[in-house]
Amino acid sequence: MTVDWGWFPDHQSDLVTLTLDHLSTAVPAVLFGLLIALPLAVIAHRVRALRGLLLGLSNILFTIPSIAIFVLLLPITGLTRTTAITGLTIYTLVVLLRNTVEGLDSVPTKVREASTAMGARPLRTLLTVELPLAFPVIMAGVRVATVMAISLVSVASYIGYGGLGQLFTDGFQRNYPTPVVAGVLLSLLLALVADAVLVTIQWLCTPWLRRRA
Amino acid sequence: MIELLKDLLRWLTSGSQWSGTDGIGTRLLEHLQYSLLATLVAAAIALPVGLLIGHTGRGAFLAINLSGFGRALPTVGLVTLVFLASGLSMWPVYISLVALAVPVIVTNTYAGMAAVDPEVRDAARGQGMRWYQVLFQVELPLALPLIMTGLRLACVQVVATATIAAYVSFGGLGRYVFDGLAQRDLVQVLGGAVLVAVLAIALDLALAGVQRLLFRNRPPRAHAH
Numbered sequence: 001m002t003v004d005w006g007w008f009p010d011h012q013s014d015l016v017t018l019t020l021d022h023l024s025t026a027v028p029a030v031l032f033g034l035l036i037a038l039p040l041a042v043i044a045h046r047v048r049a050l051r052g053l054l055l056g057l058s059n060i061l062f063t064i065p066s067i068a069i070f071v072l073l074l075p076i077t078g079l080t081r082t083t084a085i086t087g088l089t090i091y092t093l094v095v096l097l098r099n100t101v102e103g104l105d106s107v108p109t110k111v112r113e114a115s116t117a118m119g120a121r122p123l124r125t126l127l128t129v130e131l132p133l134a135f136p137v138i139m140a141g142v143r144v145a146t147v148m149a150i151s152l153v154s155v156a157s158y159i160g161y162g163g164l165g166q167l168f169t170d171g172f173q174r175n176y177p178t179p180v181v182a183g184v185l186l187s188l189l190l191a192l193v194a195d196a197v198l199v200t201i202q203w204l205c206t207p208w209l210r211r212r213a
Numbered sequence: 214m215i216e217l218l219k220d221l222l223r224w225l226t227s228g229s230q231w232s233g234t235d236g237i238g239t240r241l242l243e244h245l246q247y248s249l250l251a252t253l254v255a256a257a258i259a260l261p262v263g264l265l266i267g268h269t270g271r272g273a274f275l276a277i278n279l280s281g282f283g284r285a286l287p288t289v290g291l292v293t294l295v296f297l298a299s300g301l302s303m304w305p306v307y308i309s310l311v312a313l314a315v316p317v318i319v320t321n322t323y324a325g326m327a328a329v330d331p332e333v334r335d336a337a338r339g340q341g342m343r344w345y346q347v348l349f350q351v352e353l354p355l356a357l358p359l360i361m362t363g364l365r366l367a368c369v370q371v372v373a374t375a376t377i378a379a380y381v382s383f384g385g386l387g388r389y390v391f392d393g394l395a396q397r398d399l400v401q402v403l404g405g406a407v408l409v410a411v412l413a414i415a416l417d418l419a420l421a422g423v424q425r426l427l428f429r430n431r432p433p434r435a436h437a438h
C-alpha cells in the first residue's frame with residue numbers, strides 16, 4: 001500500500017471544505033447534546049425517582065449502532081444534514097448526561113446548604129454555586145463527547161453528510177488508499193485540536209483551580 | 214409510518230427470513246462471533262495493560278492519551294485502510310473492532326485500580342504480601358466493578374460497530390443494513406438496525422446479570438470513560 005503524498009497539496013481546497021463540513025456536523029451535535037443534557041441532568045440530580053429512568057433511557061440509546069440511528073431517522077428527517085446532527089446529538093447525550101449528573105453529585109452538601117443559608121434560592125444556588133463547582137467534571141464529559149462526535153461524523157457518509165468520511169468512501173470505491181489516509185489523519189488532527197481548545201476553555205473558566213495549584 | 218412498522222414486524226416475524234444460510238439466524242450468529250471474539254481479544258490485550266499501569270502507577274499519562282487517541286480514530290476509516298492494505302480478509306473487521314474496544318477497557322481498568330484506597334494497598338504490603346498477591350488478592354477484587362463496566366461498554370460498542378463487517382463484504386447483521394441501503398429497501402435496513410440494537414441490549418443485560426451475581430454485596434457501580 002503506497003500513499004501518494006503529492007495528492008495532498010493538489011486537493012488542498014477540497015480537504016479544507018470537507019474539514020469545515022465535518023466540523024459543521026460535529027460542533028452543533030455537541031452543543032445540542034449539552035443543551036438537552038443540562039436540564040435533564042438537573043432533573044435527574046434533584047428528583048431521585050427520575051434519575052434511574054433518565055440514565056437508563058440514555059444508556060439504551062447508546063446501544064443502538066450509530067449507522068442504525070442515522071437510518072432510523074431517515075423516514076423522519078430525510079437525507080439532510082439534520083439527520084446527521086440529530087443522530088450524533090443522541091450519541092453525545094449519554095456521555096454528557098452521565099457526566100453532568102456526576103458533576104452535580106460531586107458538589108458537597110455543606111456547600112449547597114451554606115448557599116441556601118445565605119438566602120440563595122435554588123436556581124441561584126444552581127447557577128452560581130453548583131454548576132461552577134461541577135464544571136470540571138462536566139467539561140470532562142464535553143471533551144469525551146466532542147472527540148467521539150468528531151470520530152463518528154464519518155459514519156454519516158452513508159447518508160452523504162460524513163465530512164471527511166466522504167474520503168473513506170471515495171478511497172474504498174476507487175481502491176486508492178491516499179484519500180483514506182488523508183481522512184484518518186485529518187479526523188485525528190481535528191479531534192486533537194478540538195480537545196486542546198476545550199482544555200484551554202476549561203483553564204480560562206476555572207481561575208480558582210489555578211490559584212490553588 | 215404505521216405501514217412501515219407493520220412491514221417491519223412482518224419482516225422480523227416471517228419464518229423464511231430466519232432460516233437458511235443468509236437468514237437472520239445465521240447473520241445473528243456471525244454478528245455474535247465477530248463481536249465476542251473482538252471483545253475477548255481486546256480484553257486479553259487491555260486488561261493486563263490497565264492492571265499494570267494501575268498497580269505501578271507508571272505510564273498513566275501515556276495510557277490516558279493513547280486511549281483518547283483510540284477514541285478519536287474513525288472506525289470506518291480504519292476498516293477501509295486495513296482493507297486496502299490486506300485485501301479481502303477478516304483482518305480489517307477484527308483490527309478495527311479491537312482498536313475500538315481496547316481504549317475503553319484500559320481506561321476503566323486503570324480508573325478502577327486508581328480508585329483503590331492507598332491505605333488498603335499499604336496495609337496489604339505491610340502484612341508482607343508480595344506484589345502479585347497485592348495485585349490479585351486486593352487491588353483486582355476492589356477494581357472489578359469498574360473493570361466490568363468497561364467490559365460492558367466495550368462489548369456494546371463492538372456489537373454496534375460490527376455492522377462494518379458487511380461494509381467489507383462479510384456477514385453479520387450489518388448485511389441487512391448495507392444491502393437494504395443499496396436496494397433502497399427501508400424495511401430491510403430498519404430490520405437490521407433493530408436486530409443489532411436488540412442484540413447489544415441483550416448482551417449488556419447479560420453482562421449486567423453476571424456483574425450482579427459476582428458482586429451481590431458491593432456498593433453500586435461507578436462509571437469512567
